Structure formats: structure tokens, C-alpha cells
Amino acid sequence: MLEHFIDAPLPSHPHNWQEWRGSSLRQAGLPKGQLFCVRLAKYYEKHYSVQAMHKSATHFIDDLVSRGQYHFTTAEAAAELGRSLPATRAALRRLKEAGRIADPARGFFVIVPPEYRRLGCLPPAQFVPQLMEHLGETHYVALLSAAELLGAAHHRPQAMQVMVATNRRAIVCGAVQVRFFARGDLRATPTVRLSTPRGMVTVASAEATAIELVGYAQACGGLEQVATVIAELAEALDGEKLAVAALQAPAAWVQRLGYLLDLTGHSDLADHLLPGLEGRSAEVVPLVAELSRTGAERDARWRIAVNASLSFDT
Numbered sequence: 001m002l003e004h005f006i007d008a009p010l011p012s013h014p015h016n017w018q019e020w021r022g023s024s025l026r027q028a029g030l031p032k033g034q035l036f037c038v039r040l041a042k043y044y045e046k047h048y049s050v051q052a053m054h055k056s057a058t059h060f061i062d063d064l065v066s067r068g069q070y071h072f073t074t075a076e077a078a079a080e081l082g083r084s085l086p087a088t089r090a091a092l093r094r095l096k097e098a099g100r101i102a103d104p105a106r107g108f109f110v111i112v113p114p115e116y117r118r119l120g121c122l123p124p125a126q127f128v129p130q131l132m133e134h135l136g137e138t139h140y141v142a143l144l145s146a147a148e149l150l151g152a153a154h155h156r157p158q159a160m161q162v163m164v165a166t167n168r169r170a171i172v173c174g175a176v177q178v179r180f181f182a183r184g185d186l187r188a189t190p191t192v193r194l195s196t197p198r199g200m201v202t203v204a205s206a207e208a209t210a211i212e213l214v215g216y217a218q219a220c221g222g223l224e225q226v227a228t229v230i231a232e233l234a235e236a237l238d239g240e241k242l243a244v245a246a247l248q249a250p251a252a253w254v255q256r257l258g259y260l261l262d263l264t265g266h267s268d269l270a271d272h273l274l275p276g277l278e279g280r281s282a283e284v285v286p287l288v289a290e291l292s293r294t295g296a297e298r299d300a301r302w303r304i305a306v307n308a309s310l311s312f313d314t
Contacts, residue, residue, distance in 0.1 A: 057091035102173050104121060110173075119176055121173035122176070125141070129200065140203055141161070143212055143219065144229065149194055162178055163204065165182065185248060243273060246276050254277055262302075263310065287305065293305035
């Protein structure tokens with residue numbers, strides 16, 4: 001018969017239930033006794049357990065922050081709180097609605113400090129390494145995102161660009177986006193480790209970035225923008241390291257990069273690429289792969305069909 005009076009206004013605290021009990025019983029015409037107390041206890045357990053869990057979840061994330069950790073999984077939260085997965089998910093859902101946490105991937109959460117609440121998530125460089133470790137995937141920050149971290153900071157992409165071994169769906173978390181690109185031989189790519197406010201991030205080396213910018217030009221705003229970024233990145237390039245990194249790339253990428261380095265006034269760096277091309281390919285390749293090469297002039301040094309006129313900033 002509890003359903004007859006559970007809609008009555010509740011006391012502010014379970015300790016004040018006696019006054020509420022008497023008025024509710026009078027309204028419902030119910031008998032007094034132990035059965036009522038048992039049902040009342042069950043009612044409080046049902047309707048207050050989620051609220052109590054929410055407070056525990058808040059303490060859980062505050063404790064993580066105090067230790068400098070800004071990510072966790074559902075399983076880790078459940079183990080720490082000693083609750084079932086459904087109860088844990090309910091508590092985390094409340095924290096997410098309050099903007100305290102975000103979930104860039106299923107079962108993986110980040111804690112959002114006040115300075116990033118407008119984003120609705122942590123910046124990607126501060127959680128992608130931890131997420132990839134959680135997923136067990138090799139990765140590195142690549143393309144325009146790598147160029148930005150390496151000093152070519154005038155061409156920030158809308159989405160962080162990350163190289164992985166196989167295709168993955170993009171991440172959208174609040175205003176934060178992460179876009180993945182697949183390269184089966186990424187383990188051979190030279191990388192460097194850079195620091196962020198939440199730890200270290202693996203980034204393609206400057207030399208590998210220059211090569212991949214050419215190979216993935218369409219994802220980087222086209223070859224004109226790539227030429228501008230390479231011109232800015234050139235100061236960070238080492239000729240010998242560039243030659244080694246080029247051995248892992250398709251010959252067409254290297255040919256186009258050599259042409260762009262010449263075009264941007266860095267022939268000294270381009271010279272390091274020529275020995276690695278000997279015997280690899282005698283094929284003439286179009287400068288812009290998507291355009292016809294018919295009638296295009298040929299660049300003999302790089303065996304390039306110059307099928308587009310590039311303008312770029314230096």
C-alpha cells in the first residue's frame with residue numbers, strides 16, 4: 001500500500017521522517033506498524049541511492065584530479081566506488097550532465113576542469129595518448145597537428161589528426177574533434193615525444209611530417225597549403241634524417257616533396273632525397289594527383305608533371 005502515500009512531500013532528511021510518516025498515514029488511512037517502516041526504508045533506498053552515488057562519484061573524480069589524473073574508465077570507477085556497472089553509469093551520467101566529465105569513447109571518460117568547460121572536453125592532445133593506450137593501439141599525432149606541435153603553428157586543423165594502423169571513426173566530444181588516418185607501416189615512422197599539461201604525446205618527427213603532408217595533401221587543405229606548411233617547417237628539418245624517413249614512403253610522395261622543397265627555396269634539403277630515389281621509380285607522376293597531367297610541363301629533376309601552378313605563403 002506504499003503507493004498511496006509515496007507522492008506526499010518528503011522530509012529534507014531521513015531523520016525527520018516521523019512527522020512525515022504521521023501525516024502521510026492519516027491522509028492514506030493506513031495502519032501503523034513494522035511493515036510501514038520496512039517499506040519506508042525500501043523507498044529511501046530506491047530513491048536516494050542514485051543521489052548518494054552521485055556524491056561518491058564526485059569525490060572519486062576530485063581524488064583523481066588531486067593526483068594529477070584526468071581520465072578513467074567505467075570499470076575503474078565501479079571498482080573504486082564498489083557499485084554495480086548500472087549504478088556507476090547512472091552516477092557518471094549525472095556528472096556528464098553537470099559538465100564535470102565527458103566521454104570521448106565508449107567506457108572512457110575525461111575530467112573537464114573549469115578552463116575547458118566551454119569545449120565540453122579536454123583538448124585532444126591531453127587525452128588521445130591515454131585513450132590509445134586504453135585501446136591498445138599504436139598511434140602518433142600526424143600531419144597538420146604534428147606540424148603545429150613542431151612549430152608550424154599557423155595552420156591549426158579543426159580536428160586533431162592522428163595516424164593509426166587501421167581506420168577508426170572520428171571522435172566528436174563537445175567542441176573537440178579527432179580524425180584518424182590509417183597507415184599500415186606506421187611503426188616504422190620516426191617519431192618524437194613532446195610534453196603536454198597532462199603527460200607526453202607521440203608525434204611524427206618533422207621529417208616524417210613533411211613527407212606525410214605531401215602524401216595526405218587532400219586532408220591538409222591541398223598542395224598549396226602543404227607547400228606553405230613545409231616552407232615553415234623547413235627550419236626544423238634535418239637532411240640526413242629526411243633521407244632516412246623518405247625510404248619508408250612511396251616514391252611519388254618523395255618526388256613531390258623534393259619538388260616542393262625546391263619551389264620553396266630549400267634545394268639543399270631536397271638534394272638529400274635524390275639518392276634514395278635512384279632505382280626506385282622512373283615514372284613521371286603528376287604534381288596534383290587528382291588533376292590530369294595531359295599537356296603539363298615536366299620537371300626533369302623530380303620526374304614531376306607540373307599540372308598545377310601553386311601559390312603559397314613563405
